[in-house]
Amino acid sequence: MLQDDLLLIRKRLNAADTIAIFVHTRPDGDSVGATLALGWALEDEGKKVEFVSEDPIPERYQFLFQFTADGKDPFIPAPVHADCYVVPDISSPDRAGAYFLDHPEIQPDICIDHHISNIGFAKLNWVESDNPAACCILTNIMLKMGFTLTKRISSALLTGIITDTNSFSNSNVTTDALRLAADLVDNGAELFKICRTAYKEHSIQEMEYWRIGMNHMRIEDGMAWSYILASEREAAGIESDETSGFTSYMGNTTGIKTSVFFTETDEKKVKISWRSVPGYDVTKVAVSFGGGGHKAASGATINGPIDQAMLTVINRTREMLF
Ligand SMILES: [Mn+2]
Structure with missing residues (x-):
C-alpha cells in the first residue's frame, strides 16, 4: 500500500461534510471498535458522522457508548445525510447489510480491511490481509494521517485488537500489534476493563x-x-x-x-x-x-x-x- 493512497484517503475525508461509517452485520469488537474510533476522530475535527449498523450492537461492546457525547447508542440503521461512505473490517458490500445492495448507485468511498477475501469494492481500498485486526491497521494509519488518538478512540481501537486477536493468542499476532496495543494503553485505554467486558465476560x-x-x-x-x-x-x-x-x-x-x-x-x-x-x-x-x-x-x-x-x-x- 502506498503512502499516496493514505493521502487520498485523508483528502477524501477532509472533503466530506457528513461521513457514514458502517459496521458489518452481526457486528464484532473489531468492527464496532474501528467504526467508533474513526468516527470519534472525525467528530473531534468537527465533521458530522453517521454510525451505521443494521443489527443491534452486542451488549459486551456497549460500554464504549459511555464515551459518546450523550452516553447513548449512536448507531442508526441506515445513513441519512452522508456524502462519504466508509466501510472498515468489511470484505464485500453485502457484509455492510442491505444498504449498498439496495443502492447499487452508491459505491463506498473508503474500505480499510484485513480479510484475505476482500474484493476491493470501494473507491479507495486499504487492505492488509496479514494484519490481525482492522483496529491495528487503523491505529497505524490514523496516526499517519495526523489524527489524535484520545482516550476514547484508544479504548475503541484496543477493544477491536483484543477481541479479533483473542487477547493476543492467535497465530497471526505480530510484535507490531503488541506495540500498538501498548501505545493505546499509554493513551488511556483500560486493558483489564476492556478484556473483562468485551472478551472474557459471559452472559x-x-x-x-x-x-x-x-x-x-x-x-x-x-x-x-x-x-x-x-x-x-x-x-x-x-x-x-x-x-x-x-x-x-x-x-x-x-x-x-x-x-x-x-x-x-x-x-x-x-x-x-x-x-x-x-x-x-x-x-x-x-x-x-x-x-x-x-x-x-x-x-x-x-x-x-x-x-x-x-x-x-x-x-x-x-x-x-x-
Ligand atoms: Mn476484523
Missing part, C-alpha cells in the same frame, strides 16, 4: 448454552460433538442461534482434531458448525453439505430431523477427515 444465557452443550457432548476417536434442541433454547431463554464459542471450546480439548456442534433452528432445520486443528480441513466436509468457510472453521445448514442429521454428518466427517 448467563451463554453459560446456559454451554451447560446444555456439555450435557449432550460426546467424545469419540479424536472428535467431539454436541447439540442443542430448539425446545431447549426456548426453555433456557436463548434467542441467538450462535454457538457462543462452544464449538471452539470443545475443539481445544487435548487430543481432539475436529469438533462439531448442531443447533436445531426454529424452522427445525439443523445448523452445523465445525472447528478443527491444522491438518484437518473442515471446509470440504461443510461444502459437501452445501456450506463453506475456512479450513479450521466452517458451517452449513441442512434439513432435520436432528437425530438423522447428526448421524449423517458425524459419519461423513469421520470418513472424509480420519
